Amino acid sequence: MINQQRNSCNELEFYQFIETFSNVEIFEFLKDIFETEKYNEKFKEIIKEYDESKINLNNLKKCFCSYIFNISTGIVIAGFNKEDMFPSYVSFNIIANVNNMLLYQDMDTKLNYSGTLIIPFAQTDVIGTYLSGINETLENEIKKHFVNIMENYICNMYDHINVEKLEKINEIKNQLTKNFKNNINSLKKDFYSPILESLDFLPREEIGNLAESLIQITSLKRKIDSNLESVGGNIDVALISKGDGFIWKKRNPYFDPKINPQFFDEKMNKNF
Structure with a gap:
């Protein structure tokens, strides 16, 4: 995971990537294991390949926890x-x-x-794009690109201004970056709000159709842009309401009814 990230971005982005794991929780069952000499040595071997002054051993362990979490x-x-x-x-x-x-x-x-909420689980990227108007990966790349522009701008000013002015410029840079990210989040919210408002007036059946359509869009995207069709097949749809409880709107049998008539004959006999 670490090597793949290193090969796909520049040096600054790579160390920023490792730093993003600083708030990840290390699972209790791994804490004692990480302290053993065997595993500590393995993490230290990885660090030797990079700038040890810029990569934190503890963050590396948290990165591993994040990887474990992603395959849960x-x-x-x-x-x-x-x-x-x-x-x-x-x-x-x-x-x-x-x-x-x-x-x-x-x-x-x-x-x-x-x-009112629409909550996607598992593979959330396509549904998230529909709801917010922007792909999460693209959004992160835009934010990183903006940060890089600001960093490069500051670097180019090092030789032309004194230290006091540089500190002030750094403050302004951090505030501009924060404002930029907040503005993107605000635009996403403005895009998302009308969709949620319309849900309040949709009949139950239409809400079920919307859920099914969002899964179908995800399935179509996986077929087009990935060799691994991880979303596909028939879609089951159920509605849960306070009055009616759990109701199947669409349920696909796991077998072909035409070649399993005995199943329905048995059910008919039981009903009578």
Whole structure:
């Protein structure tokens, strides 16, 4: 993962990439393992390949935790608590099974939520683009490009201004960068808000159609831009409401009904 990142960006971007893991949590079951001489030596070997003054050993370990997290299994549970008027959902990632103990990390949660939301899980890039008007990868690249422009501008001024002015310029640069990122987030929110407002007036069936269409768009994109068709096949759609409970809107059988008539004959016999 680290080598791939190093080969795909310049030196400054690479060390910024490692720094982004500074807020990642190191899983408890890995803390003792990381402290052993065997694993410490492995991390130190990786660091030797780069500028040791710019790469933090602890951040490298957090980078590894992030990699583990990315190959975890996500589970989402949604519906209504009996005592609640509005829907809830909880999501968490199962990371590993260590000595018969399930290791998981809590993710996003909304309980008895009365607002309007569209929440994509797993492969979220295409749905995120539809909702915000910009691809997340493209957005990050634009932000990085802006930061690089500002950094290069400051570097070119080193020989022409004194230290006091340089400190002031750095402050201005940081504020401009912050404002730029905030403006992008504000534009995304302006793009997203009308979509959420329209959901309040859609009938249940149309909401189900919207969910199915978003998955179909993701599936189409995967077929076009990737050799790995990780989203595809028939789509099941279900609606959960306070009054009706769990209702299948569209459920695809895992077998061909035409060549399995005995299944339906058995069900008919049981009903009678």
